[in-house]
Amino acid sequence: MKYCKKCKHLHNDNEELCTACKKPLYEITDENTPVYLISAGGFELQRIKTTLEDSAIPCDSIPQKHTTSAEAVTGYDISYRDIVVPYAAYEKAYDVCVGIGAIKEGEEEILEDDGVPVNSDTKTATEEFEEMSGTKRTTVRVISAILLILIFAAVIYGTDFITGFIKGLFS
Incomplete structure (x- = not known):
């Protein structure tokens, strides 16, 4: 498995450049290498981190470079952050996030509080908006x-x- 040292995304062995940031990919040699799991913000970030910690999966959140925080104005951080986990715990962390509904099976999408994926191009079966x-x-x-x-x-x-x-x- 390969990963990007800059954005921490995982990639297949046959890929040479990161699809997210176009940087060269490297082989994972250490099982403790932090890898990207999901992006979340606000309450959803805390919910995912707490669930991972309760499942004995070490995790950390890294601020995204392209987002700005409203912490100075609101008093709390509502910006989106990337959650990273050790490579050895990635599969378990992924399964935990699927279990709590933060990731849809087969896709790595964060869900809103109402269960609708953020940046979803597909319409849900229950509601269609014109x-x-x-x-x-x-x-x-x-x-x-x-x-x-x-x-x-x-x-x-x-x-x-x-x-x-x-x-x-x-x-």
Whole structure:
């Protein structure tokens, strides 16, 4: 098995350059070589790291170079980080991530809280969303606002009518 020393991604033996960063690949000689498992951020990062640690798999998170952190503004780190594990524990770590739903079987994709993969090009079987043009989106928003106002008016006038009817019974 080969890996990239820069980004820590694993590759097949027949590959010569990393597909992620185009750097030369090297043979793994040490079982403790850190290799890339998955990228995650925020709560998902903590969930994956805690699960790996509970499974006795050592792991570390490395900040991604191309992302910026909002830690200075928000007070906590929400940036995405790469989770790396020792090469010897990679298979077990991969299986653990599949078990908790962080990786879909056969793909290395991080899942959102609702179970939908990030950067997914495929639509889920349960929901399909239609891309709307700006005009259609604006029209839907205006109609929704008008309907909400009509519902509030109906509730207010209905309550006023019922209150007047009840007052009329006692007068």
